[in-house]
Structures are given as structure tokens and as C-alpha cells.
Amino acid sequence: MSNAQPVLEDRTFVAYQSLENYGFIGDLHTVALAGVDGSIDYMCFPHFDSPTVFGALLDDDLGGRFKIAPAVDGSRYKQMYLPDTNVLLTRFLGANGVVEITDFMPVEEMRHTHILIRRVHAVRGPVDLHLECAPRFDYARVGHRAKAKGDEVWFIPNDNSIPTLRLLCAIPVDVVDGDAVVDFTLQSGESVDFVLETVESEERSPAEATDYAEKALQHSMQFWRGWNATMSYRGRWQDMISRSALALKLLTSQKYGSIAAAGTFGIPEEIGGERNWDYRFTWVRDASFTAASLIRLGFTEEASGFIRWIEQRFDESDTPGKLQIMYGIDGRHDLAEATLDHLSGYRDSAPVRIGNGAYEQTQLDIYGELLYAVNLYDELVEPISYALWKDLSAATDWVCDHWRDTDEGIWEVRGGQREFLYSRLTDWVALDRAIRIAQRRSFPAPLARWIQVRDDIHNEIYTGFWSEQKQAFVQSKGSDTLDASALMMPLVDFIAPRDPRWLSTLDAVERELVDDALVYRYRPDTAASDGLEGAEGTFGICSFWFVECLARSGQIDKARLFFEKLHGYANHLGLYAEELDPSGRFLGNYPQAFTHLALVNSALYLNEALERRQR
The missing domain is CATH 2.70.98.50 (putative glycoside hydrolase family protein from bacillus halodurans)
Structure with a gap:
């Protein structure tokens, strides 16, 4: 558990507690x-x-x-x-x-x-x-x-x-x-x-x-202790992992089965800035990753609830297999964005937004994250139904038809669509996991087409997103910008974690995006425009992705050092927000599922790597 203490207040905003004091x-x-x-x-x-x-x-x-x-x-x-x-x-x-x-x-x-x-x-x-x-x-x-x-x-x-x-x-x-x-x-x-x-x-x-x-x-107390006792993980950093799991559980809806991306809305990514979003909804991406992390810890009820919720969203879709990127907790589709102009915002960070206009965006990655989670569920929890398979098969066909499209990407940029590496990568994941499920379960599927598209995406990533100048995979086609979302490449088994091209990319990420153990998602001055003014902090999920990449590349001692440094950035309760500012204060909505699920995943792999080394 973190030994962090509550933060003394900036007297300029004496009325406001620091976010990490909650x-x-x-x-x-x-x-x-x-x-x-x-x-x-x-x-x-x-x-x-x-x-x-x-x-x-x-x-x-x-x-x-x-x-x-x-x-x-x-x-x-x-x-x-x-x-x-x-x-x-x-x-x-x-x-x-x-x-x-x-x-x-x-x-x-x-x-x-x-x-x-x-x-x-x-x-x-x-x-x-x-x-x-x-x-x-x-x-x-x-x-x-x-x-x-x-x-x-x-x-x-x-x-x-x-x-x-x-x-x-x-x-x-x-x-x-x-x-x-x-x-x-x-x-x-x-x-x-x-x-x-x-x-x-x-x-x-x-x-x-x-x-x-x-x-x-x-x-x-009995409920929470009983739930926590069902966790299958027994290894290092037990308290931190347990606290992350308990935080993720709090973000799940018992009534609907949906999973919120964070507990709050309107908390700024920069004090005084305009990057203030509403994260109280269910993103297919975030919820899929959360469900997958909970499965790895032995918690299956939450994943089952989310699968049922997803089936309902497929049933409502006008286009077979097509989903919005996000929905309300109850599954509602309209999340129109508005501002609460009568509120001054946290430490005068306005506007305060409710709703989220990103619900209308195209983000091609969501099918990859969903199929990533469903594959784990089908393999480790219980076989999925034929009805769900038909929906997933239609979604995979949709990916086959649209993987070359531009989109707003994982970071939901508001400055125009591009061909993003992460979207291509997760489209590959969608095809790859759909093929795995079909073959494991002998489900009917157009496997020849899916395999061909999967291989086409693989080849394009190597030819269209590799920068000879940077010696790294880059954010979007034709750019020379690094993006921490590339760290997912070995984590989803797209590339070997010690492949020379990957090790070169990992070195480039460390040079340009890593500050101590903290990782920026990209540098706003060189990346795809997100359509907003101001700066942002380092991203928790990216920092833990980097730890896992280090461990997978064989740099186990360095990965452990970085991982344990990141523990020092948790608050006194072991909780994390979305981001950290240069002084280590929390930024963005809190607590953030992305950060806690990435902590869990990196801890599981790192603990396994340390155990293997000791044998």
C-alpha cells in the first residue's frame, strides 16, 4: 500500500482539496x-x-x-x-x-x-x-x-x-x-x-x-471482504492489486452490468484549462479492458454482466455488428455534450462539461478490445452463446470492410480524423481473436477472408507505420510522432517483445515520452491535433503499459524499479486518477479504471517474470 500522505493545499485555491485527498x-x-x-x-x-x-x-x-x-x-x-x-x-x-x-x-x-x-x-x-x-x-x-x-x-x-x-x-x-x-x-x-x-x-x-x-x-464489510477473498492472485504487491480490484468493482453497475470509465466528470487535465470531460459513461474500450483484468484476477461475475450488457447493445443496433464507442450506464445512446456555465469548475477550470460528444465519433479500435475480452471470457470463464457469436461475427465482418477508414482514435482527437496505428493494431486484434474463438469453438465463420484481412493489416502496419528516421512505429501513417498507445503492440501479441523493431520503438518511447517512471501519451505540439488548447500530464495507463513492456523485453529489474516508483505516485489510499502533473498531483477524472486495470496487468506479468527467474 502507498505510504503517501494527504497533500498540503495551494493557498490560491484554499477552498479546494487536492484531488488525491479524497x-x-x-x-x-x-x-x-x-x-x-x-x-x-x-x-x-x-x-x-x-x-x-x-x-x-x-x-x-x-x-x-x-x-x-x-x-x-x-x-x-x-x-x-x-x-x-x-x-x-x-x-x-x-x-x-x-x-x-x-x-x-x-x-x-x-x-x-x-x-x-x-x-x-x-x-x-x-x-x-x-x-x-x-x-x-x-x-x-x-x-x-x-x-x-x-x-x-x-x-x-x-x-x-x-x-x-x-x-x-x-x-x-x-x-x-x-x-x-x-x-x-x-x-x-x-x-x-x-x-x-x-x-x-x-x-x-x-x-x-x-x-x-x-x-x-x-x-x-462482510460483502467487500467476501468479494475480495475470491481473488485468485497470490503474489507480490497484493495490497495494491487488491485496492485496484476493489476500485474497479466500485465502477461496475450491479443493475445493468455496465462499467464506468471513472467516478467523476469535469476534473481538468490541466488546472485552469479546458480539457475537462465527463467519464461517467461506459466506453466499450475501457469496459472491455476492465472486464479482462478482472477475469485475470479470478473475478467473473463482472465480466458476465458486461457481456450481457454488450449483447443488449448489439440487439439495439441498426447495423448488424456495429456499436457506438460508448453508451450511458443504462445503455442509452444519446450522450449529447453540454456545459454547466454556472459552475466555476475545479480550481477555476472551466468549462464543466456533462455528456460527451465523443459518442458520435468513429473509433475503429473498440472491436479489438471487445473481442480481446470476449476471447478471454470464452476461454477462461464460460463458452459464449451462439447468439453472441453471430453478433461478434458481424462485427468482425464490419471491421473487414472498414479497417482502412480514418477515425478519431483511442485518444478521441477533435482536430480531424487520421489513419492511426492503434486503430490498425486493434483491428488486427479483432480479426485475430475472432479467428481464435471460431477455431476453438468450431463456430461457422468466413475464416479465409478473416485470415487474409488480418494478414493485410499486419503487413500494412510494418510498411505504413514504421519510421526509418525514428526507427520506431509511429502514431499515424506518414507521421514521425511517437504515441504511447504503440506500447500495446507486444501486449496483444502482435509483435515479439524482443523483436529488434520493437526494442528500437521501446527505446524511442523512453527517450521522447518517459519522465522518470511516468509516460506521456504523446507530445501535443507534434501529435495529431486534438483541437484543444493547453497541456496535459503523464498518463497512468501509459506508465503501467511501459512497465509491462520492459518486463516482457527482459528488463525485469528496471521494470520492477519503475513499477515500485509508480506506487509512490498513488495517494494515501492506493488510488490513481487519469494523469499526474509534473509535481505528482492528480489530474483528470478519478478514480480512473484505465490506470488501475493497467496496474493489475503489469503487476501480474511482472510477478510471473520474477517467479520464473527465481525457479
């Missing part, structure tokens, strides 16, 4: 971010891609928060997960008292509705505390009124289509300007629970039972 909880329907200062500053309710009810992370003044903290500043704080769970513990340590806040969301049978539970416990007291529950509905666009009803406060939106929230309190709470606020004191050993839930009806809520919070806590 823990991450959820109920397999949505997630919330809880800061080391005791404030829940981000939560979409009731689903991953629902509007926020707490959004102070994106506008400290307008966004809304749910904060519980010592009434007097000056406490030191620590934050951790209860071992092998997604139950978060934040501890405040002061000269006169110590208090703990346990944050979690009930799961499965204890989740009668959408619920957030915050338990406050005085380890040593007395401790004076302040509570502020200030929801702001629909991204702070819809007002509300608050009404105290006994030991409850109801937050009733002005829009009847938005669910009412109810805060159950074990102590009297005041209503001030639509918010629930209270100052209270806990003596040593005393605890108090606060339960925030959606109101389904006027009937008595199960959460009103005096022992509900305790039962929900025990159930949640």
Missing part, C-alpha cells in the same frame, strides 16, 4: 468522494451518471457538500479503508480529542434504496463537531426547500421529477437557508449515525431502526 465509496450504483477534511464534495445520485447532489468539487460556492468535522481547525487527519473493503475511515487527531468518521453505502439486501451512511465516533473526547448537509440538486440548477420532521430533515427539490432526500439524524438538527446544520459534542466512546437516503414513499424507512446503521456496516 477517498472513494459506492454501492455499485453510484459513487461519492469523501475528503480527508470530512467533506463529501462529490456525489451523483442515484446513479453514476445522474446529476450531482453534492458538487463542491466543481464549484466550492455553489456545488453543495455534506461535511462533518471538528468545530475547531487544527486537527491532524488520517484516512484509510477498513482492510479489504470499500468502507472508508477518516480520523481527526487533536490535542484534546480523537474522532473517526466511517463512510459507506449499503449494498445488496441492506440497500432498500440509495443510501449514504456517515458514522461519527469519539475515540477520545470530548470533541466538538460541526455538521453541514447542503445538497444542491441537478448540478446546482434546481432549488429546494428543507423541512425538519422530528429527527429527520427532508430536502425537497423544486422539480418533482427529482427524488427527495431525507437525512435521518440521532440528534436534533437545525434548518438554515435550506441546509441541515448542527454543532454537537461527543464524549469518549459515543457514536452518532447520519443516514442520507432517497425517499421512496411516506412509509417508515428500514433505516429508521436503531440498529440499521450497525447492521448495514457489518454487512458491507
